[in-house]
Amino acid sequence: MSDKIKSDDVFGLARHYRFQWEEAQGCYVLLFPEGMIKLNGGAGEVIKRLDGKKNVAAVVDELKTAFPEAPDLEADVVAMIELAADKAWIERKST
């Protein structure tokens, strides 16, 4: 998938992070000490599916079913997971 993200990697939210839908913002947010991230559109859909159980391939499949008309979806999803892992919002749960 990419150098850092393999299809059988499993990710979940980092310890102490909270993910929730915010009605007032109309989007998902990630909450942690000292900050918050608004996850606009697709970003929220990806993070929502990183449940510490499904692997990346399964997450991509799910998103393809949910958003059949999105072009080049796999590359986008992998790029986002890479970014989120880089920022330590998510972490590898097991392999």
Next chain:
Amino acid sequence: MSDFEAVNNGAKIGHAPKPLWLLAEVTYRCPLHCAFCYNPTDYVTHTQNELTTEQWIKALREARKLGALQLGISGGEPLLRDDIEEIVAEAGRLGYYTNLITSGVGLTEKRIAEFKRGGLDHIQLSMHDITKEINNFITDTNTFELKKKVAAMIKEHDYPMVLNVVIHRYNIEHIGEILDMAEQIGADYVELANTQYYGWSLLNRAQLMPTKEQLLKAEAVTNKFRERVGNKMKVFFVVPDYYADRPKKCMNGWGEVFMIVTANGDVLPCHSARVLPGLTFPNVKDADLDWVWNESPAFMKYRGDDWMKEPCRTCPDKEKDLGGCRCQAFLLSGDAESADPVCSLSPNHHLIEKAIEDAKNPQLAAQPIVFRNDKNSRKLVDGESDELVADFHALP
């Protein structure tokens, strides 16, 4: 499709600002007496008329409806109130991400367990130094051992460990050791917050301000530490604006993301807004927060950039810092609508240069520190400040 928006530092929030961060300064009473405390110097006038539990709960509900999400419970020392458990539990039910900001005094096994049940998300503990001497000197208390015990308690209860260390001349050269200590006790986040000069710290500025050399060294040590620990521990280094060339975007803009409710219920766009002349701040006792945030004259006053004058008005950088801090502009120059004197383009920039010079003056630096306590606050309210701050000559 990847579309992230960081809301913690400097992100643009869009056209309809929301008070994403609510700070509840639930009491100004405090067992510590920190020399750098940013609480108002007249806090003693707000210790007898604190909001009730019901009033806090009403404020939490109204703010949540407006979109508030991060809740800080601070003070003073919030744990001096015995209803923090109730406030925390209500915040949990409302879906806030709640942070208790404490000196550690008053945190017990029983209370921390109750906070956990109520859904408190994290605890931010203030630490001061690796030495007992400096910790006890700067806080004018004997709290060194207690802080270590509280840190261990926070860890045991599986809270993210967030340490806040206010940096000043007395501890800046210990930054390396302070970071090592933080690592040892398992901190997840460390905020090295260089003193900002408001309230008590402004009174003590000449005694607290480090030199530029000390600051550069501290930054280098911090960066080296960061490289070594990586993502394991996040280290924030809050730069002191006096040594910067451009001002900070104070509170991320007036009435853009922050809303503060003080112990007596005043609603402010920033901690020290009450020093500004000609503004009346609404109070949660008789005003609805929706009106306060969206319509009150106080919140409209410096929102956006319509209020600006030159050099800010036509400055190409005005979006970046919104002219800096209104309180700092007023406190130093006497004009709340002028550019923050920190800015090198400000006609008042010499005031900052003078403050830096003053901090190098051994006579001024050796003045006794005015510790934050009721007696000193009372004196300042009664206009007996002369004997306390005889040489505080930077004021207009």
